[in-house]
Amino acid sequence: MTTSQAFAQQDDGDRSEVSDWERFGVDTSKPHSARIYDYWLGGKTNFAPDRAMGEAIGQAIPGIRTMAKENRAFQGRAVRHLVREQGIRQFLDLGTGIPTSPNTHDIAQAIAPETRVVYVDNDPIVLAHARALMVGDPSGRTSYIHADLGRSEELLADPALTSTLDLEQPVGLLLIAVLMLIADEDDPWGKVAALRDALPSGSCIALTHPTQDFDPEAVRRVEESARQGGMTLVPRTREQVARFFDGWELLEPGVSPVMSWLPDGELTADPETAYYWSGVARKK
Structure with a gap:
């Protein structure tokens, strides 16, 4: 699966929570640094695009967590x-x-x-x-x-x-x-x-x-993943x-x-x- 495909997916378990947050003006369609960081630290306040970005960065830098x-x-x-x-x-x-x-x-x-x-x-x-x-x-x-x-x-x-x-x-x-x-x-x-x-x-x-x-090479791949995720x-x-x-x-x-x-x-x-x-x- 490519990073772009991962961003396009959304876990079923996210859907009701996403709709609740969207009412408060949260853009859940794009990864956000705070939620990616939360994912790496083992938190639960993150969505599919955040996890996809977190995993994409993790592929480039396995020790990111x-x-x-x-x-x-x-x-x-x-x-x-x-x-x-x-x-x-x-x-x-x-x-x-x-x-x-x-x-x-x-x-x-x-x-x-x-x-x-x-x-x-x-x-x-x-x-x-x-x-x-x-x-x-x-x-x-x-x-x-x-x-x-x-x-x-x-x-x-x-x-x-x-x-x-x-x-x-x-x-x-x-x-x-x-x-x-x-x-x-x-x-x-x-x-x-x-x-x-x-x-x-x-x-x-x-x-x-x-x-x-x-x-340098691992971090270059991270930069590329970030650009793909906007x-x-x-x-x-x-x-x-x-x-x-x-x-x-x-x-x-x-x-x-x-x-x-x-x-x-x-x-x-x-x-x-x-x-x-x-x-x-x-x-x-």
């Missing part, structure tokens, strides 16, 4: 580091995805219950799940915004954000496996710079990004990823394979088997 879990593990380590070592007490999590425990607020509020978190995504399914499931410690606060990270001025002025976060105080900006969805011609570096510039001294940025550096997916080199941190102080160990950024224990596998770069930086 492990990579997704490593990417998620980095998020946990980065959030804990920002709370404990950098004193961050508020987070802006862009490209949230389907809620998968532990979420950012679970991790941060387990250390500092007063931590505030704003989640941002552009999939109505994420919105519905986030509002139902992302309820944090009453000492802190969580909010969800349905928005596009490319419109930074609108995002930063959103009442849900301004009533939750104090942009005069340091913010932890999370961009976990989301920037690959923005094509080069749409200037993802400029979009990230606009967000960085709006944050005060002491703020931090943590991000991950898929790369072709470790297996998705933008742009892997980037270490140098291109480093540009997202321009002007900020990179924290040790710098731009690193996602598995080797401050691992919890001794690594038992080659870190380049997970095709993501990662890093955390601080605004002076």
